[in-house]
Amino acid sequence: MLMIxxxxxxxxxxxxxxxxxxxxxxxxxWVLCLVFEDFAPYKLGWEIGMADIxxxxxxxxxxxxxxxxxxxSMNNTRVEKEYFIKELxxxxxxxxxxxxxxxxxxxxxxxxxxxxxxxxxxxxxxxxKMMREVDESYQRLFKKEFDSLMSAIKVLDKxxxxxxxxxxxxxFSPVKIIRNHIYLNKTVKPSIDDTxxxxxxxxxxxxxxxxxx
Amino acid sequence: MADLILNIAKDFSRxxxxxxxxxxxxxxxxxxxxxxxxxxxxAIEKGVNLIIVLDGSAGYSTAFIEESFGGLxxxxxFSLKELNDVLxxxxxxxxxxxxxxxxxxxxxxxxx
Numbered sequence: 001m002l003m004i005x006x007x008x009x010x011x012x013x014x015x016x017x018x019x020x021x022x023x024x025x026x027x028x029x030w031v032l033c034l035v036f037e038d039f040a041p042y043k044l045g046w047e048i049g050m051a052d053i054x055x056x057x058x059x060x061x062x063x064x065x066x067x068x069x070x071x072x073s074m075n076n077t078r079v080e081k082e083y084f085i086k087e088l089x090x091x092x093x094x095x096x097x098x099x100x101x102x103x104x105x106x107x108x109x110x111x112x113x114x115x116x117x118x119x120x121x122x123x124x125x126x127x128x129k130m131m132r133e134v135d136e137s138y139q140r141l142f143k144k145e146f147d148s149l150m151s152a153i154k155v156l157d158k159x160x161x162x163x164x165x166x167x168x169x170x171x172f173s174p175v176k177i178i179r180n181h182i183y184l185n186k187t188v189k190p191s192i193d194d195t196x197x198x199x200x201x202x203x204x205x206x207x208x209x210x211x212x213x
Numbered sequence: 214m215a216d217l218i219l220n221i222a223k224d225f226s227r228x229x230x231x232x233x234x235x236x237x238x239x240x241x242x243x244x245x246x247x248x249x250x251x252x253x254x255x256a257i258e259k260g261v262n263l264i265i266v267l268d269g270s271a272g273y274s275t276a277f278i279e280e281s282f283g284g285l286x287x288x289x290x291f292s293l294k295e296l297n298d299v300l301x302x303x304x305x306x307x308x309x310x311x312x313x314x315x316x317x318x319x320x321x322x323x324x325x
Contacts, residue, residue: 110237111228111271118272121307150309154275161231161274180230180237 018067022060077213080134084210087127091120092203099196102189108182110161117157124150138213145209149202156195159188216262216301219252222269232276241280249281250289256299267304267311275313282314283321293322 094116101108128146131138139146159174160182174188184192221229225248226239234242249265256263267273285291296318302311 110231110274114229114274114277115271117274118270118307121272121309125307125309154313157275162276162279163232163236164276177231177236180239 018064022063024063026056026060028059076134081210081213084127084131085207087123088203088207088210091123092200094120095196095199095203099193099200102184102192102196106184106186108160108184110177110180110182113160113182117153117160121150121153124153138210141213142206142209145202145206149199149206152195152199152202156192156199159192159195214259214261216264217252217256217259218264218266219248220266220269222266224248227269228271229273229277231274232280241277241284244277245281245284245289249285253285253291253296253299257295262301263299264301264303267302268306273310278310278313279317283317286318286321286325293318 098113098116124146128139131142161175161177163175163177174185174192176183176185219225221244225244228239229241229244230237230239232241234240252263282296285296286293302314304310
């Protein structure tokens, strides 16, 4: 039932849109052919020549072509946005799962963690490359959000996989790694949780900004 | 003379591990001492570049990357110029790894 209503609604929208396009094109075409062909707009009246009718027909065809192009480009933008948001959702899912594991367990597999973080980085870079290919303005608009998301991911990577002072938090080594298993230190678990929350928040901000474009 | 190639995923491991050998298999320390340093020495000797291919692995931890490349300056006493002259990086899947590596080498050089 909902599908039928949606289809009717979309058909109605289409009819209204095309009627508006045709009506506007008739009016604009009518005025233009009076101005440019006769060069005498004051002659506007009921005497219509063959040239006027032909002009209007050509005008309608042109208007249809333009409307088609605009509609196509709007559709493309929608598809692009959907793709980017889907990619960001996939990245967000990775961190939701990691967050769940960190809450539940004190041990993580280093290889799986590397894989998850690496996968999210590759996905984000693929998306970033795609943004440049479809429209360079995307990169300009979202650079700040993208960079801050990448830097938060790198912070988490350090907190989870680096046992040296390079990543120490308040003087404590965040994790211990034995045989490629990460043992989470309880004292720094909250800071890992904070970073995970920050990553998800930055993904959310980027999604909002993409949606607004 | 052709450049030398070191493909981490093919020649070392598709799943690189942690920083030190003591932390598990396929560590950055293992990669640096057993694979990277001999290849760099050979490349310098032959006067060619060493192309490091980073693509194809499951992902690198920052600890692995820092130990592998920062360690070249800290432990193996290469100079930053020597490394910049000989190393060429390929990372199409995640180009930011190259920036990370360069930043770690720079950091190690400044804190040597």
